Amino acid sequence: MIEIHNIHKSFNGKKVLDGVSGVFETGKTNLLLGASGTGKSVLLKCIVGLVKPDLGSVTFDGTYFTNNKLDIRQEIRRKIGMLFQGSALFDSMTVEENIEFPLKMLADMPRDERKDRVNFCLKRVGLENANKKMPSELSGGMKKRVGIARAIAPNCTYLFCDEPNSGLDPLTAIKIDELIAEITEEYGITTIIVTHDMNSVIEIGDKIMFLYQGKKLWEGTNDEIMDTDVPKLNEFIFANRLMRDAKKVDDDEENERLLQG
Ligand SMILES: Nc1ncnc2c1ncn2[C@@H]1O[C@H](COP(=O)(O)OP(=O)(O)OP(=O)(O)O)[C@@H](O)[C@H]1O
Numbered sequence: 001m002i003e004i005h006n007i008h009k010s011f012n013g014k015k016v017l018d019g020v021s022g023v024f025e026t027g028k029t030n031l032l033l034g035a036s037g038t039g040k041s042v043l044l045k046c047i048v049g050l051v052k053p054d055l056g057s058v059t060f061d062g063t064y065f066t067n068n069k070l071d072i073r074q075e076i077r078r079k080i081g082m083l084f085q086g087s088a089l090f091d092s093m094t095v096e097e098n099i100e101f102p103l104k105m106l107a108d109m110p111r112d113e114r115k116d117r118v119n120f121c122l123k124r125v126g127l128e129n130a131n132k133k134m135p136s137e138l139s140g141g142m143k144k145r146v147g148i149a150r151a152i153a154p155n156c157t158y159l160f161c162d163e164p165n166s167g168l169d170p171l172t173a174i175k176i177d178e179l180i181a182e183i184t185e186e187y188g189i190t191t192i193i194v195t196h197d198m199n200s201v202i203e204i205g206d207k208i209m210f211l212y213q214g215k216k217l218w219e220g221t222n223d224e225i226m227d228t229d230v231p232k233l234n235e236f237i238f239a240n241r242l243m244r245d246a247k248k249v250d251d252d253e254e255n256e257r258l259l260q261g
Pocket residue numbers: 011012016034035036037038039040041042043196
């Protein structure tokens with residue numbers, strides 16, 4: 001479980017995060033949702049320690065992270081897997097070398113064990129036998145899968161994904177979302193995903209935190225989000241015509257049920 005308390009961050013006098021608190025649960029996909037520029041990525045960076053909050057704290061499974069001693073922060077960092085926007089694979093390395101990279105950097109693992117772990121992770125993301133391919137030979141969805149394999153290779157306890165399905169067609173996007181959700185549940189990982197995609201919310205939103213202008217305006221589950229009465233969240237959800245139509249069908253069915261007693 002990851003807990004954040006009263007996170008504030010400004011850049012050049014401009015407030016980007018304004019006292020955000022919350023809990024991200026273990027074995028769940030926790031979504032950071034909001035429009036462009038609301039501070040989702042900055043919050044993610046504050047949590048993993050890439051940006052230092054001006055105020056506030058982050059705790060990983062009860063261990064205080066922000067401003068703690070370097071060795072304790074490094075110990076927590078070793079347990080973090082990151083899936084970056086655009087996958088961020090090393091273009092000059094094969095798929096296998098990309099996945100092996102964090103194992104060489106972070107874990108003191110013999111070569112044979114490393115190879116086994118690479119093969120296990122490749123199989124888990126559905127890319128067995130892609131070991132020798134170069135990133136340039138892969139589709140966008142395959143690159144994301146390699147990115148996921150690389151993130152989970154060191155047996156991460158925490159997984160952070162920055163817009164994991166951006167740039168993918170809707171079907172591939174759902175497959176990537178599902179893969180992340182399955183891995184999260186299977187290995188009991190605490191996963192935080194930055195997104196503005198309502199499909200992801202509906203498909204895999206175990207827990208959702210909605211940010212608006214640097215503040216947390218709402219939190220809840222994908223079952224609860226369609227019935228929210230927070231105006232800014234409603235505006236965000238129903239900006240999309242498909243979502244408006246889905247809501248209308250739900251409401252019509254509910255009215256029908258009520259009329260029939
Ligand atoms: N290093 C930085 N220096 C100055 N301003 C920054 C920095 N990082 C982020 N910002 C600003 O903070 C605000 C929030 O940015 P952030 O990237 O967190 O938004 P976001 O909600 O993730 O948006 P998007 O969905 O478009 O990625 C933006 O106005 C951005 O310009």
